[in-house]
Amino acid sequence: MAKRAIFEEVDQAERPAAKGGVIDAARRGSRWAARAWLIVLFALVVVMIAVGGLTRLTDSGLSITEWRPVSGALPPMSDEAWEAEFELYRAIPEYELQNKGMSLSEFKVIYWWEWGHRQLGRVIGLVWALGFAWLLLSKKMPVGWTGRFALLGALGGLQGAIGWWMVSSGLTGTMLDVASYRLATHLGLAFVILSLIAWYVLSMSRPEAALLQARRDRDAALMRWGSVLIGFSLFQIVWGALVAGIDAGLWVRDWPTMHGGVFPVGMWEMEPLLRNVIDNPGTVQWFHRIWGYLLAVVIVAAWWRARRSAYRATRAAFLWLIPAVFVQMVLGIVTVLEGVPIQWAILHQFGAVVLICLAVRARHRAKYPLSQSVRA
Template sequence: MAKRPIFEEVTTAERPAARGGAIDAARRGSRGAARVWLAVLFALVVAMIAVGGLTRLTGSGLSITEWRPVTGALPPMSAEAWQAEFDKYRVIPQYQLLNKGMELSEFQFIYWWEWGHRQLGRIIGLVWAIGFFGLLVTRSMPVGWTGQFLALGVLGGLQGVIGWWMVSSGLTGTMLSVASYRLAVHLGLAFVILGLIAWYMLSMSRPGGALMQARRLSEGRLVRAGSWLIGLTFFQVVLGALVAGIDAGRNYIDWPLMAGGFTPPGMWDLEPWWRNLFENDGTVQFFHRITGYILFAVIVGVWWVSRRSANRKTTLAFMGVMHMAIVQMVLGIVTVMHSSPWYLAILHQFGAVILLALAVRARHRAKYPLPQSVRA
């Protein structure tokens, strides 16, 4: 037998197949399943924010005066049960000072709004539990994501506790509605949860290895700018909740001035001074307007900087934030000038949801740039 050339032996020798790392060790469909689960949670939280806004606008938030996380899932099933719930409501200040003489049928209307709001919260908790434990039981949990997904459930439970803390503020004294600062905490946490879900969804849309490779092309300057956008947007949402909590959007309907001046009259009349930041309708709306201008200027500035990015898809992501900011600002001005009717107020709130989601996406694109062709 003729001796084989050394180069032939080297080039034809069989090599063992390369083995994937820990990131690729999970089942192939695990990230896809997690993404679908997160998408359902995202849609439910958006619906929860909308229903919560309508519950407040209809004055329904104090119609259920007890917190029963389990037994409260069942509404009154008889005339006696309805009367018992109505009797509990007739004791609180909102009925005594605002709705005295309300008929049972009118009470049932606001009761169903609040019951639906709480029921949707239970559904969100159930969907989270089914998805989380389902991923664990089927061993489909994406590697390294157990803690993050567990945190969503913990925050959801905390949101329920804060919700009751908010409602309880309107059950005593002379309160006609819930405390505005507690409403701001409640809505703020909802947006935190929404932002986290959006970030996790974006991460689940790509393999773990692809994210690690993309991070090498991360644009630190735009990542930091994206963090500022998310933070300022969140702060503006909290200010918007304070505006909504005291109906501050209905009292100064001229723009760009307020009652004919740059600042509203009596801006610091309340004592001590810090109460004006929460209870003075003119002061709260003024700072909401000013923060809106600042946020818009920052968004335009960040978009201008993003134009230098080598990745066109990253630039387009920041451009999307800027376009939505224009829509949201115009919508806010129109809402105020029409004295904040419920349909415009809800639309403005939904605009905040879209703006935050787009800001999260832009930051994600900056940290994990999408692949693009050399020609692009």
């Protein structure tokens, strides 16, 4: 027999190397599966935001005048069905006041935009339901995440109801478009859902143990800055929806001035006074511009504070917000100067998606800093 060290256990040489158990493997797999599912949802919501923007820009949002969550999944399948849909559209104010004389072929163009928008909403709901059910039934749901994933489904259902609440505002009276504040609510909730998914993806990208360990080194002050950035960005996005809802981008087309001055013409002419903040195109665009400047200042201030972080990834996360907000401001300016062409308007909306996701990422890095070498 070979000689043994004086402190060596008798059976140490024969003991096999420790391996992860079934529970560890299942948890790793569940987080991977949940992350993949969330990424698909994230991509679908981004596409949904773009399609929704195009639906608004093409004035297609009122082409379907009924809310049929199930039967509406099928488009008109015959000439008679198309005529029936067209007849419903001809009964609303938008047709009478703006599109009177529209042909059936022209109606089909706007109908397909709105149908595609609603169909994509159904697809997102189905993807959520299938993924959620699979995680539950296969017992691969990450520990403690059932409620958070269920919240996404509840918010998605609420979003569908708000979408119809928005559309219904343009079907009566003398409305040519949906109510701007309802449009802002609809878009704002879409970005809230997107932000939650982005946060969940970042959390699912790391083991639970790593998150718990990283949380011990969180920067509470920098987390507050991240919360402020997310709140400021969401507010600016909602205000941008108000701009889109009343076509305020077409009202003032000069920059940095407005109608040649600091303030637009007739900024407070509506009665009551507070109505100007929502319905006056010049006033709405003025506030959108001012809040954009303020958001840029807050981002720079947050980055300045983040420079003191000991974590390189955290500093970089806040730094990336500076070029993002600069590009977004340039896109907004060009969109206004060019008269709100569809391509520039959609790029501006996509810039908002990038900005809010970077803000979410910055706060996540502040709460769960990435580990780095001692030398770094």
